[in-house]
Amino acid sequence: MQGTQETTNRPAAYTPTDRTVPTRSAQKASYDKELVHAILDEGYVCHLGFVRDGAPVVLPTLYGRVGETLYVHGSTGSRPLRMTGQADPGLPVCLTVTHVDGLVLARSAFHHSINYRSVVVHGLAYDVTDPQEKLAALDALVDHVVPGRAADSRPANKKELAATAVIRLDLNEVSAKTRTGGVNEEPEDLSLPHWAGVVPLLKGYGTPLPEADLAPGTGLPDYLAVP
Template sequence: MGPSGAYEPTGRTVPARSRERASYDRALVHAILDEGYVCHLGFVRDGAPVVLPTLYARDGERLFVHGSTGSRPLREAGRAEAGLPVCLTVTHVDGLVLARSAFHHSVNYRSVVVHGAARQVTDPAERAAALSALVDHVLPGRSADSRPANGRELAATAVLCLDLAEVSAKLRAGGPNDDPEDLALPYWSGVLPVAPAYGTPVPADDLAPGIPVPGYLTRR
């Protein structure tokens, strides 16, 4: 990482197209990661590419990725001395960009791509911290407001750790980029914003009477 708080660009993190949209700013990368819930984890299995959606959480300059002990990539990460080569991505769609021409339609987005070698977390203390981080990433404060995993559940759960070292963000914002000759065409052009929304918490059918809705749900 550079002294300015930015990740060092590499051959794998410099995009081939729209390089002006790339960013290596650490604070921006962290913000994009912290806003998401699901990542896509890519790796090679039996000579073929595989991409899996899964939960993740950031802890400083590392990511924890949740999985099952029966998952092949997690088993391979545990066996590989140098870790499992992976590519992890997170993307937020912020708007649908509608141009006058079909060619110039696009989306406004924020994304992060991380390259590296993922290792399996086996140290009990680090693993417990990682599992708490995964729960709290989805809802801050939830790990302290739920029963910790028991031995059977821990035996069925695996965690990967991926350092944030080879990282880039890429963003698009703003309106459509119509060609000058298309500006007079009679088609609506602009941006339809896209944003996540949280609904009213729905209690479980078997929730005991008198248990209130936690404050960390009503503040969202």
């Protein structure tokens, strides 16, 4: 019973902090874990920010999620991963994922906008040294690109594992921000002869392009079939 209750009472939201409460449009912000997870899981790349010699650096990179932890990987020689390995206690980072869902065209230039969903994560990134955690993180990174793919590929061998660095960033200081719906407009602009509305952006897989030298009998896997 105690265990059940704990599970039920597990917080469904991240606690807002000074860094995760926006100065503007606070009504667009959310700390809901389910929403945050959904936005993160739908992305392909994140934008990872860190500070080098006092200046910001923002790099696009693949990522994966396991529960309340994000993983980023790369060559052991890459800058942010090397810097994380040398940082004590960890490297301050900001990891952001954004989906653009539609273009919002108002009659006034001022009210043009986009419909979007974004997640911003602040925290310290740590080098993953535990071999089991590292393997699980790499599986998560592959499954993040195509769910189910990790089990249908050759796992990393010792040499590949040694050449790959993985860093972790826990989901503690997190916010989502979204804009949905139609156009905001000043009442006096409604009679203007300009088209106004939302242009949705399409997303999806195109036709998969197989390599020419697949092993005989290797067909398209179910997880790539276009629904």
